[in-house]
Amino acid sequence: MECCVIGTGYVGLVTGACLADMGNSVICVDRDNLKINKLSKGEIPIFEAGLEAIVTRCLKSGKLKFTTSTKEAVHVSTLIFITVDTPSDYQGYADLTHVDEVAGDIASVMNGYKIIINKSTVPVGTTRRVERVIEESLKEYHEFDVISNPEFLREGTAVSDFMKPARIVIGSGSQKAIMMMTDLYRKMNAPLLITDPVSAEMIKYASNAFLATKVSYINAIANICEVVGADVREVSLGMGYDERIGFEFLRAGPGFGGSCFPKDCRALLRIAGDYGYNFKLLEGVMDVNREQQLRTVDKIKRMAGGFDGKKIGVLGLAFKANTDDIRESPAVNIVSMVLSGGAEVSVYDPEAMENASEFIPEAKFAGDAYEVAAQADILVLLTEWDEFKWLDYTRIKELMNSPVLLDARNCLDPAVLRKIGYTYEGVGR
Numbered sequence: 460m461e462c463c464v465i466g467t468g469y470v471g472l473v474t475g476a477c478l479a480d481m482g483n484s485v486i487c488v489d490r491d492n493l494k495i496n497k498l499s500k501g502e503i504p505i506f507e508a509g510l511e512a513i514v515t516r517c518l519k520s521g522k523l524k525f526t527t528s529t530k531e532a533v534h535v536s537t538l539i540f541i542t543v544d545t546p547s548d549y550q551g552y553a554d555l556t557h558v559d560e561v562a563g564d565i566a567s568v569m570n571g572y573k574i575i576i577n578k579s580t581v582p583v584g585t586t587r588r589v590e591r592v593i594e595e596s597l598k599e600y601h602e603f604d605v606i607s608n609p610e611f612l613r614e615g616t617a618v619s620d621f622m623k624p625a626r627i628v629i630g631s632g633s634q635k636a637i638m639m640m641t642d643l644y645r646k647m648n649a650p651l652l653i654t655d656p657v658s659a660e661m662i663k664y665a666s667n668a669f670l671a672t673k674v675s676y677i678n679a680i681a682n683i684c685e686v687v688g689a690d691v692r693e694v695s696l697g698m699g700y701d702e703r704i705g706f707e708f709l710r711a712g713p714g715f716g717g718s719c720f721p722k723d724c725r726a727l728l729r730i731a732g733d734y735g736y737n738f739k740l741l742e743g744v745m746d747v748n749r750e751q752q753l754r755t756v757d758k759i760k761r762m763a764g765g766f767d768g769k770k771i772g773v774l775g776l777a778f779k780a781n782t783d784d785i786r787e788s789p790a791v792n793i794v795s796m797v798l799s800g801g802a803e804v805s806v807y808d809p810e811a812m813e814n815a816s817e818f819i820p821e822a823k824f825a826g827d828a829y830e831v832a833a834q835a836d837i838l839v840l841l842t843e844w845d846e847f848k849w850l851d852y853t854r855i856k857e858l859m860n861s862p863v864l865l866d867a868r869n870c871l872d873p874a875v876l877r878k879i880g881y882t883y884e885g886v887g888r
């Protein structure tokens with residue numbers, strides 16, 4: 460099928476590349492000339508497992524193209540995916556400026572029947588809003604359908620999440636659009652939920668807010684575990700065997716971050732409030748998340764014996780492992796607070812150093828984990844990169860000023876580290 464994907468961020472690029480790899484003809488559009496030039500040469504601006512290989516392969520086969528011209532892309536496509544960003548505005552609402560602009564652009568160049576597909580996470584009612592923008596901006600009459608088809612891609616595993624989705628959600632009242640979308644996804648062995656657009660939009664927010672709730676829940680449980688002397692890892696395991704609960708998203712840590720959970724929780728709170736519902740549960744989820752970062756800072760301070768004149772070594776800046784993304788990263792927030800407290804902070808992350816540098820310019824950016832550890836009064840692990848699990852902690856201990864370790868992701872073995880001679884603390888254990 461002929462597809463065009465407007466917006467080449469994480470979601471757009473993965474969607475475009477994967478659709479092309481499935482055999483569709485895809486044109487990805489972005490107004491950033493430089494980005495499009497690089498993408499046309501197969502240069503990927505983000506770190507995402509498997510993506511570069513797909514883009515290179517599909518560029519070569521001609522199934523994937525990049526352009527800055529919406530007109531060129533829309534003219535040859537029937538399926539038009541909107542994958543532009545919807546950042547939080549100052550009040551926590553999802554900012555739809557880019558979605559509106561793109562909808563207007565599409566309408567002004569439409570040359571026949573089009574299905575406009577909202578993949579961006581958008582507030583309830585946006586499908587109808589995009590319909591209105593298009594109706595108002597059409598130069599001449601053309602039949603079209605606007606539908607909701609939310610994405611559920613996790614950074615780091617976005618390609619496999621796209622190719623092997625847990626479910627596909629299509630929100631539309633148009634049989635024609637539903638038929639074409641069903642055909643597009645027919646090779647995917649996944650449950651297909653066809654529903655109305657408003658429910659599809661809600662599914663996305665409800666899913667992300669629920670997962671965020673799980674994380675805050677286990678973090679709250681971890682905090683209780685600490686005082687009663689239980690181990691939250693054992694507790695998660697024991698909970699997870701119950702199929703109604705499951706093992707996923709029960710890892711205690713420094714709080715959730717990233718480009719989706721915080722933004723989507725804020726937006727859902729706003730949506731609920733606008734319709735007169737006080738979503739106290741979700742407020743609590745966000746409070747726990749903020750407090751979890753503060754608790755981590757307090758723990759660092761206590762374990763280091765204050766911040767004044769202390770050298771804090773930090774492993775990890777990305778909001779989670781296997782990504783270079785630092786958006787709303789608890790690690791970056793924590794480093795920032797520790798710096799404000801007056802400590803000297805040395806940091807290392809395998810992929811996120813460049814992105815983080817503008818937010819924590821006072822930090823010292825080290826070449827590796829061992830450099831971070833040198834003369835440190837405490838080593839703090841904030842992102843669960845695999846390489847941090849396999850470091851030579853005996854060597855690290857020799858390099859440190861004092862062997863104190865805070866494993867804020869519970870990814871190391873306390874018994875092994877204590878045996879080496881560390882004062883070790885995790886989260887909730």
Ligand code: UDX
Nearest residue numbers: 610611612613614708709710712715716717719778779
């Ligand atoms: C998320 C959703 O999973 C995805 O479906 C949606 O479309 C976009 O948002 P992503 O932001 O890539 O994906 O990250 P995810 O893997 O879900 O993790 C979010 C945050 O929660 C991270 O900061 C992570 O470290 C934290 N987390 C996750 C925990 O602290 N503990 C857990 O057990 C799981």
